[in-house]
Amino acid sequence: RFIACPRLAHTVQRCLQSGASPGSQSVLIECEPGPGVLTRTLLNAGVRVVALESNPAFLPNLRSLENSLDGQLKVVHGDFCRLDPLVTGAVKPPAVCSEKLFETMGVAAVPWRADTPVKIFGILPQSKERLLLWRHLFAMYERSSIYRYGRAELNIFISERQYKVLTGKAGDARAYQAITVLCQLGCEIQLLHMEPWSSFFTNLKNGGLAIPRSVWLPNDHLCLVRLTPQQNLFTGGLNSTNAPIFIFMVKQCLVRPTSRLIDKLNSWSLDNGSQLLRELEIPENVQTRNVYPEDYKRLFEALQSSNIFTEAWWHEEVFENTRNIN
16 A cells, blocks of 8 residues: 555655654655655655665656655665565565665664654555564564664554554453553554545555454554654663563463463462562452553563573573564
8 A cells, every 4th residue: 555645645744744853854764655645745845765665666756756856865675564584695675674774874873762763654564564563563672673773763554453452451352462562561652643544545456455354443544653662661670682581471471361460470380479469569360451561561570580581491482482473
């Protein structure tokens, strides 16, 4: 899907520029610009754009536009969905390496607590939406890929259904999931705009919009959502080294959302689970779907002082979990 409607392009441009720090010079990576309707709108508003396009059919017009400007636009043949693939040797387009991409943009790494060094805009393909969100959460918590350069800001159109999951409340049987906990802990989540599916064009051969069906959650719109990594994410006992263990812990707890947290702790051979929950003021009989994101982080930090995470099976499971996501 891409934007071909001038009205929607102006709306998105205003959303992308909202909330920017005075004098901010952040580069914006526009993923899959297609015919370049939004690209031109952004350029006219003075935005410095890197167009990342995977479809060779759109590249000639985009490069013609690039050549007519004085460095404000760079066009790169690449697919953001194939960023930093787990392969050996040279990365061939449309796969793209973040190190090469940032070198092309002239963007250097900044400290984690600094302003966002780069903004990214894209419309996530529905067939890969959840997988891509998981990959970026892993990369953010590990400070790898684009997050090696700082708190990269994602501005993405996702399905209304997925937005409801990311913003789900503890106790919600359908919306509150592991990805909910990790996203709410790791990011500031802002809803910038909601747009009906019919406003977007697709280059599918059958011309269909392929609107995913949703039984339990509303899904009438695509939602433009801004995900900004939290400045204070890596405080306390959480860091980029042990973050994969934290992610695995949260996923294990919410595999069965109706299970009791104390039962999960006991299954990990933790001898003092009841005492630990009392110290954290978490009810002993609480179901895992009723545990708040902040409490999962506090629980993890408390467990760091036990020997549970030194067990070999933990590291084997974490490795397998990470490999499956990527």
